[in-house]
Amino acid sequence: MCGIAGFNWEDKELIRNMDDVLKHRGPDGEGVYTNKGISLGHRRLSIIDLSSAGKQPMCNEEGTIWITYNGEIYNFKELRENLEHKGHKFKSQTDTEVIIHAYEEWGHNCLQRFNGMFAFAIWDENKKELFLARDRLGIKPLYYYWDSETFIFASEIKAILVWKEFKRKINYDSLQEIFQLSYSTGEKTIFKGINKILPGHYAILKKERLTIEKYWDLQENISEDNLTISSKKLRKLLEESVKKRLISDVPIGVYLSGGLDSSTITAIASKYQEKLKTFSVGFGEGLPNELKYARKVADYLGTDHHEFIVTAKDLKNYPKIIRALDEPIGELALLPTYMLSQYVKKHATVVLAGEGADELFGGYLRHQMFLLGNKAQHFLPKIVKKGLYGLSGQFPVYSNLNKSLKILGSKNNFSLFNEIISISDKKEVDKFVNQDNKVENPNNYLLELYNNFKSKSEFNKTLYVDIKTLLPDNYFMKADRMTMACGIEERVPFLDHNIAEFSMTLKPQFKRNLIHNKIVLRAATKDLLPKSILKRPKRGYNVPIDRWFKNELKEEFENILDNPSIEKKKILNYDYAKKIFNNFNKSGNNYQSNFYNMSKLWNVYTFDLWHEIYFGEERIS
Numbered sequence: 001m002c003g004i005a006g007f008n009w010e011d012k013e014l015i016r017n018m019d020d021v022l023k024h025r026g027p028d029g030e031g032v033y034t035n036k037g038i039s040l041g042h043r044r045l046s047i048i049d050l051s052s053a054g055k056q057p058m059c060n061e062e063g064t065i066w067i068t069y070n071g072e073i074y075n076f077k078e079l080r081e082n083l084e085h086k087g088h089k090f091k092s093q094t095d096t097e098v099i100i101h102a103y104e105e106w107g108h109n110c111l112q113r114f115n116g117m118f119a120f121a122i123w124d125e126n127k128k129e130l131f132l133a134r135d136r137l138g139i140k141p142l143y144y145y146w147d148s149e150t151f152i153f154a155s156e157i158k159a160i161l162v163w164k165e166f167k168r169k170i171n172y173d174s175l176q177e178i179f180q181l182s183y184s185t186g187e188k189t190i191f192k193g194i195n196k197i198l199p200g201h202y203a204i205l206k207k208e209r210l211t212i213e214k215y216w217d218l219q220e221n222i223s224e225d226n227l228t229i230s231s232k233k234l235r236k237l238l239e240e241s242v243k244k245r246l247i248s249d250v251p252i253g254v255y256l257s258g259g260l261d262s263s264t265i266t267a268i269a270s271k272y273q274e275k276l277k278t279f280s281v282g283f284g285e286g287l288p289n290e291l292k293y294a295r296k297v298a299d300y301l302g303t304d305h306h307e308f309i310v311t312a313k314d315l316k317n318y319p320k321i322i323r324a325l326d327e328p329i330g331e332l333a334l335l336p337t338y339m340l341s342q343y344v345k346k347h348a349t350v351v352l353a354g355e356g357a358d359e360l361f362g363g364y365l366r367h368q369m370f371l372l373g374n375k376a377q378h379f380l381p382k383i384v385k386k387g388l389y390g391l392s393g394q395f396p397v398y399s400n401l402n403k404s405l406k407i408l409g410s411k412n413n414f415s416l417f418n419e420i421i422s423i424s425d426k427k428e429v430d431k432f433v434n435q436d437n438k439v440e441n442p443n444n445y446l447l448e449l450y451n452n453f454k455s456k457s458e459f460n461k462t463l464y465v466d467i468k469t470l471l472p473d474n475y476f477m478k479a480d481r482m483t484m485a486c487g488i489e490e491r492v493p494f495l496d497h498n499i500a501e502f503s504m505t506l507k508p509q510f511k512r513n514l515i516h517n518k519i520v521l522r523a524a525t526k527d528l529l530p531k532s533i534l535k536r537p538k539r540g541y542n543v544p545i546d547r548w549f550k551n552e553l554k555e556e557f558e559n560i561l562d563n564p565s566i567e568k569k570k571i572l573n574y575d576y577a578k579k580i581f582n583n584f585n586k587s588g589n590n591y592q593s594n595f596y597n598m599s600k601l602w603n604v605y606t607f608d609l610w611h612e613i614y615f616g617e618e619r620i621s
Contacts, residue, residue, distance in 0.1 A: 004069065007038075008150070018160075018163075024484060027487050047350060051092070065104065072116050112216075114135075118134060135200075143156065143197075169192055231523035258533065264521065313550035338486070350490075453465075459512070560574075
């Protein structure tokens with residue numbers, strides 16, 4: 001895993017400065033290539049072929065094609081064999097060189113042949129063309145700035161900010177989404193003018209013209225297979241995916257929470273790697289913990305198990321986390337992910353994780369509430385419906401979309417069970433974001449995704465929105481930044497594109513019903529894990545932010561609310577945030593009942609630190 005950067009002019013000093021900002025992504029080496037009309041930079045984290053032959057930017061034999069690349073192509077050995085049969089010669093054992101020759105052989109269509117996670121840029125000297133691409137599901141990040149003349153790209157926004165000509169301005173469309181969802185969606189970022197290459201897309205810069213195209217997307221194609229056949233197919237795909245992701249020339253482990261998803265990955269990986277290292281995180285005695293379940297799985301599978309305990313003292317690292325993020329993402333699991341990654345670096349450089357199964361197979365409580373709501377809204381009295389609003393559970397991604405649908409008069413309407421009076425309510429967001437900065441409808445991207453996905457199942461439409469937004473814009477963002485900040489590469493076997501495509505062949509009832517979630521996954525893994533793990537309900541990290549706000553963070557947060565800078569007061573309504581905080585402190589210690597106020601306050605805390613780091617007097621870069 002690595003850091004990449006570049007732009008469409010020659011400047012050795014600037015590209016080296018961009019490289020320096022990305023050092024954490026690649027502590028094992030650096031390289032630059034410059035020529036008239038192009039500068040490419042690279043920071044290397046050595047995973048496969050640790051020799052100097054893997055140095056980037058890398059070129060073909062003639063020196064006419066140059067690449068800077070971040071990621072892993074898991075089927076690179078098969079592709080290499082194919083390319084050798086076609087006459088291509090190799091000088092290294094890297095997957096990077098396979099991409100170069102695949103581009104020579106198949107052009108832009110080489111993307112269809114790659115199985116992996118990746119973001120890369122290829123400069124074709126003969127065509128005077130820059131070709132950039134991001135993997136199908138958006139596991140690896142890729143950002144760019146383009147003003148019709150200047151094009152600059154990087155793995156992280158902070159590398160683009162090194163360019164002194166860029167004027168930092170907040171994109172208020174993104175800011176409102178962050179206060180609704182805790183992250184921003186689609187192409188935009190919090191920085192006006194800096195965008196993302198979307199998952200499954202590539203870009204071509206040629207003759208001062210930028211073209212962006214989609215090369216992959218999910219499509220629904222429901223099979224008539226029964227549950228037994230479907231579960232066997234899923235099991236085979238999972239075995240193949242995990243086995244591919246164990247290829248490494250450095251130590252490898254698994255993040256194990258004790259839930260179904262990470263336990264499945266651990267069980268399969270244990271079949272191929274003796275005494276597999278597993279890593280779990282907890283929060284100490286008297287606080288919500290998943291450690292006992294992780295221990296149970298580790299004992300059952302005989303792994304080399306390690307635990308790390310996060311305490312309030314570790315909050316001192318939160319400014320480092322915000323610096324690593326680039327955007328003020330309000331994801332509660334950032335701190336434990338970062339702290340565990342720091343610990344893991346002492347034992348392994350590559351880790352497998354269980355992300356993606358919930359989005360593919362309907363693992364969240366709100367998915368259950370969606371199904372329940374669709375059935376109940378036709379016959380329950382209004383007073384009963386109102387009483388059930390609060391049951392929708394965590395991160396109400398769809399409640400704001402529901403309101404957008406209503407505002408636009410669309411017939412497509414999400415379940416009323418997802419209409420939660422919370423931070424996802426636009427009226428509530430308007431109280432946080434000052435009047436001059438409001439955006440009329442900041443969720444059109446979600447609405448567009450939902451309406452454009454061709455499906456007879458509204459449930460599959462909701463999963464599609466999750467796969468296209470919640471995964472790349474929140475969970476992958478968290479995982480990439482927190483692991484790469486510590487020099488760790490995370491791999492996600494559930495997000496092999498073959499498994500994602502398979503998920504859209506399943507009958508919706510094989511994913512989730514009114515009682516059970518991830519039905520096909522449980523059927524596929526019933527012989528791998530203890531019954532107590534197979535039957536466990538979905539659990540999150542349950543980070544004890546509520547207790548921290550009432551104790552260790554209280555004084556610091558009160559100071560933030562009492563003394564915001566003039567610039568920050570122009571952006572957020574700190575008086576309203578203070579009112580929420582005061583009410584929160586008067587509440588009891590029930591985590592679930594405090595969850596939404598806690599999430600609102602965490603977004604304010606995150607934004608305040610982010611603004612200080614990226615816009616304050618000692619701002620980054």
